[in-house]
Amino acid sequence: MNIPSFDDALAARERITPWIHRTPVFTSSFMNELTGAQLFFKCENFQKAGAFKARGACNAVFGLPEDKLEKGVATHSSGNHALCLSYAAGRRGIPCYVVMPRTAPQAKKDAVRGYGGIITECEPSTSSREEVFARVQAETGAEFVHPYNDPRVIAGQATCSMELIEQVEGLDAVVAPIGGGGMVSGTCLTLSNLAPEVKIYAAEPEQADDAARSFRAGHIIADDAPQTVADGLKVPLKDLTWHFVRNFVTDIHTASEQEIMDAMRLIWQRMKIVMEPSSAVPLAVILRNRDVFAGKRVGVIITGGNVDLDRLPWQKA
C-alpha cells in the first residue's frame, strides 16, 4: 500500500496550481441561524470541470512521466472523476478513456465528451464497472488513474483543505461527503499535518452507508450498487482511503434521501449556488446532529456542481 505523504500533498499543490481554481468560501447568516453553527462552505462546485476531483486528476495527469503520455489515461467513475480526468488530460493534450455507468446523469456524459473524454458504458454496479474497465485498459494500455484509491489523487484532493484553513481561521471541524473516500482522505492528510485539532466528520447517505458501517465494524464493508440521489457517493472504500478514514476521521454520520434533497434545495434557494445532491449530505448531517456542531466553526465541503438541470431531485414525479 502506497500511502501518500504530506510532502506529496505539498508537491501536488505546486504542480496543479496553474490548472485549478482557488475556490471561494461562502458564508450564509441564514444557514448559521438555522444550524446554530458558523458554517464555511468551500465551494468546489466552482472548481474547474465543476468538482474538487479536478485537483486529484490534475495531480495524476501532470505528474505523469513523458514515456506514459502517448497512451494516455483511463478510469472508471460515476461521473465527476471522469469529467475531471478528461479536463486534465485535455490540458496536457493526451487521450482519456472513461468507463461510466449507463445511468450516469446525461449532463455528466455530455461534459466528459465536451472535454474530449472517450466513454465506454457499463452497468450501474461496482462489479460491472470493474469488468468493463479491465477490457478497456487492456485494449488501450492507458495509465489507470483510480477515482480515489490512488496516492496521486488523494494528494491532489489534499490541496482543498490547505486552501480552506488558509481562508478560514480557527475551524473546529470539517464535514465532507464520503463515497469512496478520496476527499475525506485528502482532508485527513492535510489536517493531520497542519491542523490536527480540527475534527473531521464524514457525511454519507443512509442508503449507501457502507463507510459508516465499515467505520463501526473496523474493516471495509462494500455494497454492490446502492441506490441514492447522491450519485457521487455510491462507491465503496478501498485500502488507501480506509487507512485515512480509520485513523483520522472522528465520526461518520448519515442522512436520509429526503434530508439530502431538502438540504440541497435549501442551499440552492438561500445561497444561490448550483451544487449536486452529494454536496448536500454534509448540511443534511449537520441539521440532523445539531448538538454535535452547534457553537462550532465548521468547514463544509461543497464537492461539485455537475447536476442534470432537467432532472432536479425535488422535481421527480
Added chain:
Amino acid sequence: MNIPSFDDALAARERITPWIHRTPVFTSSFMNELTGAQLFFKCENFQKAGAFKARGACNAVFGLPEDKLEKGVATHSSGNHALCLSYAAGRRGIPCYVVMPRTAPQAKKDAVRGYGGIITECEPSTSSREEVFARVQAETGAEFVHPYNDPRVIAGQATCSMELIEQVEGLDAVVAPIGGGGMVSGTCLTLSNLAPEVKIYAAEPEQADDAARSFRAGHIIADDAPQTVADGLKVPLKDLTWHFVRNFVTDIHTASEQEIMDAMRLIWQRMKIVMEPSSAVPLAVILRNRDVFAGKRVGVIITGGNVDLDRLPWQKA
C-alpha cells in the same frame, strides 16, 4: 424632478455598507470563449435578500428620518424590491407594506413574508398595481419607496458599479438588464462620474422592449402588462430613470424569450450559480450582438437570484 447627485451615491455607500454584501465578481473561461469577450459577472444574486435592490432599499430605509419610522415604508414591486425593502425595514425594525402582482413567483411572496413584509396582492398590470397601492398607502401613512423612480433608490444602486470598477480594472463596457431602469440609472450615475470612458449598455426582453423603443423615440413609451419570462423587467421607465437612460446609455439591445432562457440555463450549467431570468438578458444580448462586445472587457450585472425552483423556465410544459 429630484435627480440624485454623485455625492448622494457616495453617502449611500457609507450608509448601506453594514447591511449589504460586497458581492464577488466571477469569470468563466467557457463564457469568454463562447462570446469572444472578457466577461466579468458582478454577482448580485449573492446580495442580501438575493438581489441588487437591497442596495437602494437599504439606502432609503436607513436614510429615513426618526419621525417617519413608526409608520414604516410601503411599495409596489414585481418581487425583488418588495423582498429587499422588507429585508431593510426588518433590519431597522419598522413595518413594510408591499403591493405585489398575484402572479409573482411564489418563492418571492414567501420570501417577502419571511422577512416580515405585509403583502397586498394586485392584478399583473401597471394600472392595477398603482391603484391598489394608492389605497394601501392612504390606509397606512407609510413612506413610499418607489422600486426605481426614487433618488434614494438610484443612489443606492449606484454603489454596485462603484464596487465593480474597484474589482475589475480597465472595463470597456457594462451591460445591465433594464426594466424600470433603477440599476441602469445607478450605473450611469457612478460611471459618468468615475469612469466616463466605460460604455453602458442596457439589455431588455424583446417582449417588454419599452425602454428600447423609448430610447429610439426620444421619449418614454410605456406598455401595460407586457409578458416575458424575465419577470423583473416588466415595468416601464419613469422620469428619473429616463433622465439617466437618455443621457448616459450607449445603446439598448433586446433578446428573445428563447435566447433569455438559453442564456440562463447556460449560466446555471457552466457557472454553477442560481440566478433569475432577468439576469440572463445581458448574456443573451452579448451572444446576439457578438461584434459589439468581442475583444472587450465587459462587466455583466447578474441582478438577482430569487427564482422559483419548482418552475424553472426550461422545464415548463
